[in-house]
Amino acid sequence: MPEFFDVVLGQRAHRDLLPDPLPDEVVERLLLAATHAPSAENRQPWAFVVVRDPDVRAAIGDLTRAVWEGGARDFVRGRLGARLFADVDRWATGGLARAPVVVVVCGDTSAAEPGALAASLYPATQNLLLAAQALGLGALLSTLPTVRHDDLAALLELPAHLRAMAVVPIGRPARALPAPRRIPVRDKAFRDRYGRRW
Amino acid sequence: MPEFFDVVLGQRAHRDLLPDPLPDEVVERLLLAATHAPSAENRQPWAFVVVRDPDVRAAIGDLTRAVWEGGARDFVRGRLGARLFADVDRWATGGLARAPVVVVVCGDTSAAEPGALAASLYPATQNLLLAAQALGLGALLSTLPTVRHDDLAALLELPAHLRAMAVVPIGRPARALPAPRRIPVRDKAFRDRYGRRW
Numbered sequence: 001m002p003e004f005f006d007v008v009l010g011q012r013a014h015r016d017l018l019p020d021p022l023p024d025e026v027v028e029r030l031l032l033a034a035t036h037a038p039s040a041e042n043r044q045p046w047a048f049v050v051v052r053d054p055d056v057r058a059a060i061g062d063l064t065r066a067v068w069e070g071g072a073r074d075f076v077r078g079r080l081g082a083r084l085f086a087d088v089d090r091w092a093t094g095g096l097a098r099a100p101v102v103v104v105v106c107g108d109t110s111a112a113e114p115g116a117l118a119a120s121l122y123p124a125t126q127n128l129l130l131a132a133q134a135l136g137l138g139a140l141l142s143t144l145p146t147v148r149h150d151d152l153a154a155l156l157e158l159p160a161h162l163r164a165m166a167v168v169p170i171g172r173p174a175r176a177l178p179a180p181r182r183i184p185v186r187d188k189a190f191r192d193r194y195g196r197r198w
Numbered sequence: 199m200p201e202f203f204d205v206v207l208g209q210r211a212h213r214d215l216l217p218d219p220l221p222d223e224v225v226e227r228l229l230l231a232a233t234h235a236p237s238a239e240n241r242q243p244w245a246f247v248v249v250r251d252p253d254v255r256a257a258i259g260d261l262t263r264a265v266w267e268g269g270a271r272d273f274v275r276g277r278l279g280a281r282l283f284a285d286v287d288r289w290a291t292g293g294l295a296r297a298p299v300v301v302v303v304c305g306d307t308s309a310a311e312p313g314a315l316a317a318s319l320y321p322a323t324q325n326l327l328l329a330a331q332a333l334g335l336g337a338l339l340s341t342l343p344t345v346r347h348d349d350l351a352a353l354l355e356l357p358a359h360l361r362a363m364a365v366v367p368i369g370r371p372a373r374a375l376p377a378p379r380r381i382p383v384r385d386k387a388f389r390d391r392y393g394r395r396w
Binding site (some may be wrong): 001002003004005006007008009011012013028029031032033035036037038040041042044046047048049050051052053056076079080116118119121122123125126127129130131134140141143155156157158159162165166180181182183184185188189190191192193194195198 | 386
């Protein structure tokens, strides 16, 4: 069984996934973790659309490519190093749809105030990502496909009370990635008030 | 070392904490986990104000009580069972300030688009909560004190680019809590499109 801190400190965004399918039991284990996140008033204002159908995945891929080529690429270029940019570009123009499973995480506006939704939805999404890492799978969180929300909602036949807030492709990683690089805690933490460095 | 799925599946919101102080090493371990969350473009748009000063904690407590008594209590009453409501009421009218450590998680609007901030901030907050659970500590995520954001920002001397988005009191739990109750995955998940039950 994987140790908690090994999983958390080793989490990476995996853009390069193998097409091997994931069995139901594995998907259920990931979703069990996601549904155990905390939420305001324990209202669990989430729903998960698990997309495996190649046509639906391809349509999500097309939609993501349209957002990317319609402005996001130009915005992001220059903000990322050349190598990371090339990775993201490959992912946004086809890589996403090759993941065997794409989970669309939806917020339920009938179960939580719109302003409180993100504080419940993204912890559940993070549990999903961490559980994938714990099982040796690769995943990442993207909000890019949600930019064209109406198109995504139509594709998934979402009712009006559900809002797609994150898209998480999951599969076996094509390659191992080293530990993530992070700004040290001492540069991100303060004592009692802002400005008093940790 | 705690196992990943034990931590994730056992996470609870702890409102009743002992006042025993937490050493720096423990706080740093929690923040190390928080800073290892993913973020858009790996920009890590977060800052953590670790409040231990009793006066600052009391001021956050007063502010939370004011939000609670100024409308939130009436809104929440009737939405929760009597026992949970009584717990939350005790917490919002004094319990919060008795936690030895209160971490205010801030989003950095200079490092991420406002629309992308929540998708980076709440995964980091969830890592913080899970790490507390992994170390046998109690914690919870509240956005209640952020309702009076200007007052909270003044108290913590936050610069204009930081936005307090979550408040996380942490300490040793006064009592053990049973495993959380959650709606089953089969009632929250769909295959390929909404409506096709898992």
